[in-house]
Amino acid sequence: MSIVALELKSITKSFPQRELLRGVDLALQSSNSYVLTGDNGCGKTTLMRIVAGLEPASGGAMRFEGVAIDLRRYPETLRRMLVYVHQQPYLFHTSIAHNIAYGLKMRGVPKHQRELLVGEAIAWAGVGHLTDVLPHKLSGGEKQRVALARAKVLRPRLMLLDEPTANLDSDARRQTLALIETLRHEDVTVMIASHDREIIAMPHVERLHLEAGRVSAA
Amino acid sequence: MDLLEPTRYAFYLLFTGDPALWRIIFTSLYCSLAAIALIAPPAVALGFLIAIVSFPGRRALVVFSQALLSFPTVVVGLVIYMLLSRQGPLGFLKLLFTPEAIIIGYMVIAFPVLVVFTLSAVQGADPRVHETARSLGARRLRAAWTTLFEVRFGVMAAVVNSFGRVVSEVGCAIMVGGNIAGLTRNIPTAIALETSKGEFAQGIALGFVLIVLALGVNVALSVPQGEGGMK
Amino acid sequence: MIGELCRSAFCLGILLFASVLWGQELRLGTTYTVEDSGLLKVLVPAFERARSIKVRAVLAGTGQVLRIAEKGDVDVVFSHSPADEEKFVAAGFGVARFDVMYNDFVIVGPAADPTGIRGEKDAVGAFKKIHARRAKFVSRGDDSGTHKKEQFLWRSAGLVPKWPDYLSTGQGMVRVLLMAGELQAYTLCDRATFSAQRAKAGLEILSSGDPRLRNEYGVIAVNPAQHPHVNRQGAQAFVEWITSEAGQHLISNYRIGGEQVFFPGAKSRR
Numbered sequence: 001m002s003i004v005a006l007e008l009k010s011i012t013k014s015f016p017q018r019e020l021l022r023g024v025d026l027a028l029q030s031s032n033s034y035v036l037t038g039d040n041g042c043g044k045t046t047l048m049r050i051v052a053g054l055e056p057a058s059g060g061a062m063r064f065e066g067v068a069i070d071l072r073r074y075p076e077t078l079r080r081m082l083v084y085v086h087q088q089p090y091l092f093h094t095s096i097a098h099n100i101a102y103g104l105k106m107r108g109v110p111k112h113q114r115e116l117l118v119g120e121a122i123a124w125a126g127v128g129h130l131t132d133v134l135p136h137k138l139s140g141g142e143k144q145r146v147a148l149a150r151a152k153v154l155r156p157r158l159m160l161l162d163e164p165t166a167n168l169d170s171d172a173r174r175q176t177l178a179l180i181e182t183l184r185h186e187d188v189t190v191m192i193a194s195h196d197r198e199i200i201a202m203p204h205v206e207r208l209h210l211e212a213g214r215v216s217a218a
Numbered sequence: 219m220d221l222l223e224p225t226r227y228a229f230y231l232l233f234t235g236d237p238a239l240w241r242i243i244f245t246s247l248y249c250s251l252a253a254i255a256l257i258a259p260p261a262v263a264l265g266f267l268i269a270i271v272s273f274p275g276r277r278a279l280v281v282f283s284q285a286l287l288s289f290p291t292v293v294v295g296l297v298i299y300m301l302l303s304r305q306g307p308l309g310f311l312k313l314l315f316t317p318e319a320i321i322i323g324y325m326v327i328a329f330p331v332l333v334v335f336t337l338s339a340v341q342g343a344d345p346r347v348h349e350t351a352r353s354l355g356a357r358r359l360r361a362a363w364t365t366l367f368e369v370r371f372g373v374m375a376a377v378v379n380s381f382g383r384v385v386s387e388v389g390c391a392i393m394v395g396g397n398i399a400g401l402t403r404n405i406p407t408a409i410a411l412e413t414s415k416g417e418f419a420q421g422i423a424l425g426f427v428l429i430v431l432a433l434g435v436n437v438a439l440s441v442p443q444g445e446g447g448m449k
Numbered sequence: 450m451i452g453e454l455c456r457s458a459f460c461l462g463i464l465l466f467a468s469v470l471w472g473q474e475l476r477l478g479t480t481y482t483v484e485d486s487g488l489l490k491v492l493v494p495a496f497e498r499a500r501s502i503k504v505r506a507v508l509a510g511t512g513q514v515l516r517i518a519e520k521g522d523v524d525v526v527f528s529h530s531p532a533d534e535e536k537f538v539a540a541g542f543g544v545a546r547f548d549v550m551y552n553d554f555v556i557v558g559p560a561a562d563p564t565g566i567r568g569e570k571d572a573v574g575a576f577k578k579i580h581a582r583r584a585k586f587v588s589r590g591d592d593s594g595t596h597k598k599e600q601f602l603w604r605s606a607g608l609v610p611k612w613p614d615y616l617s618t619g620q621g622m623v624r625v626l627l628m629a630g631e632l633q634a635y636t637l638c639d640r641a642t643f644s645a646q647r648a649k650a651g652l653e654i655l656s657s658g659d660p661r662l663r664n665e666y667g668v669i670a671v672n673p674a675q676h677p678h679v680n681r682q683g684a685q686a687f688v689e690w691i692t693s694e695a696g697q698h699l700i701s702n703y704r705i706g707g708e709q710v711f712f713p714g715a716k717s718r719r
Contacts, residue, residue: 090346103354
């Protein structure tokens with residue numbers, strides 16, 4: 001397994017007041033899991049958002065599975081290959097099933113197949129008992145798990161998880177960690193921005209550290 | 219003055235289906251609903267566009283729309299009257315003193331309400347909505363649609379507000395409609411002009427219907443909002 | 450908060466004060482036609498000067514003016530529906546009715562005159578033609594003296610005015626004239642108002658001269674026996690003044706575009 005899923009070269013991001021990313025170089029091996037550590041505000045979220053096409057980079061180059069990506073004109077096809085999950089995920093004001101089906105619908109997956117996949121994802125996330133509950137009534141941990149299911153159901157090549165266990169109580173955190181753990185068996189590259197010691201200590205996870213605008217192997 | 223007797227008679231009129239009374243109620247509903255149905259799609263779309271697309275003059279357009287909110291409805295009536303008048307540029311349409319003229323007036327009155335309320339609803343939307351949709355693979359337009367759907371209670375509030383504004387509007391409706399019995403006489407013009415003829419029972423009945431309408435739409439709006447509108 | 454209260458209290462005070470003043474004013478209930486013809490603007494200041502009494506005019510159709518007067522909300526009535534006015538007095542609401550002036554109603558309509566009533570001397574006949582052609586007709590529909598006259602003519606013709614282009618609007622004479630002009634419709638109008646509004650309306654007098662079109666104005670002081678608070682001296686003064694030589698002189702000299710539109714009709718008072 002030595003195919004490079006994501007390769008970043010000299011990614012920079014500057015704001016009028018400061019230079020946040022000063023040339024990030026990194027390469028993520030396909031199907032591996034990574035944890036990205038670093039102080040608050042050091043640019044972890046920004047880096048992931050750049051990769052996800054939610055924010056423009058100031059400079060640098062990106063290749064995804066060997067293909068050069070024009071960061072100024074982020075390709076729609078790439079959006080279909082990776083997915084970013086917010087630190088506090090937003091769930092649409094509709095049922096959990098509809099939330100999970102959303103991305104599948106965008107990809108034109110036919111209805112019967114969609115229902116099958118959504119059912120699997122609900123079971124995977126362990127939220128089957130919540131299907132009649134509207135999102136705003138869910139706890140933070142439940143929202144996080146639905147968001148993970150909503151991302152995983154798309155079978156993305158790359159998942160970008162932003163602080164998935166932050167602000168969760170211990171039970172919710174444990175359940176979320178268990179879900180993240182299962183991702184190692186999937187054919188997906190995972191990058192997790194986190195301070196969570198348990199994630200950092202996961203044996204299959206490789207550690208990256210962002211400091212002073214650059215990424216190094218920790 | 220005796221209040222009880224006209225009130226009793228008002229309910230008698232309402233529940234015995236007095237044709238003149240129900241004709242007035244029908245005219246009000248027809249004109250208001252038709253106007254909102256016609257103007258809501260473009261107005262909501264415009265409010266939405268102003269909210270998400272930045273272009274030169276956008277700020278001015280927002281201020282202008284907000285100013286239009288407090289535009290006197292009689293002035294709207296006056297302008298439409300002059301346009302539709304026999305000597306006016308649109309006089310050939312022969313629309314003055316028809317329900318259609320009222321609908322046009324209502325559309326003009328409802329337009330800024332819909333634009334401004336939609337605009338603020340969309341601007342108040344969580345930025346994560348758009349990002350989540352995009353990240354899950356929605357194209358730009360589809361993500362915009364999702365955002366609009368997420369603020370649907372705000373958009374519904376815009377629609378309800380504009381309905382409330384036109385259904386109780388009297389100045390423009392009298393000017394361009396003419397309060398013609400059986401044709402353009404609606405609830406507010408009837409209350410304003412017919413009650414002075416001593417038709418108190420009719421006035422009370424119509425006032426009652428107007429209040430029920432105004433309260434009804436707001437209650438109907440707040441029920442689903444209580445379920446899904448809060449975070 | 451305190452400032453707000455003070456301001457409210459102040460406004461309330463002004464209102465109370467004003468209402469006390471109004472109590473001394475003469476509340477004159479009169480009809481749109483008197484106002485719309487411009488006569489009211491001549492009569493009121495002249496009376497105020499002559500008798501040093503302030504007048505506040507309350508405008509409505511005749512039927513409504515009489516209803517307001519029944520409740521004692523005006524002191525004196527100056528309207529134009531003799532039959533209703535006599536009933537009002539007979540019921541004890543008014544002291545007595547006096548003739549003041551008269552003019553006549555005219556049937557007006559578009560110059561094209563699609564029903565061909567131009568020159569028709571018989572007003573009822575003209576109405577029959579309008580009905581037969583189901584022509585556009587704008588009605589006051591507001592229980593005013595003019596509306597009552599119109600209803601009288603339909604009754605005399607043995608017709609019920611009900612067809613799609615018979616438009617009952619519930620509005621004052623000027624608005625009805627403008628609407629009839631816009632729609633190029635027929636309507637019934639008193640000569641004075643029509644003279645004053647002719648230019649704006651774009652209509653012509655098509656039928657006039659039928660004795661049944663006579664339009665008589667009368668004045669009635671509201672009965673203090675029914676409503677002790679009414680301004681009885683003021684009302685009495687107005688009745689005396691408008692039927693006096695001075696008042697009658699003003700009426701006969703009133704002109705619109707050089708045309709006399711009201712004819713003094715006061716007989717020597719009983």
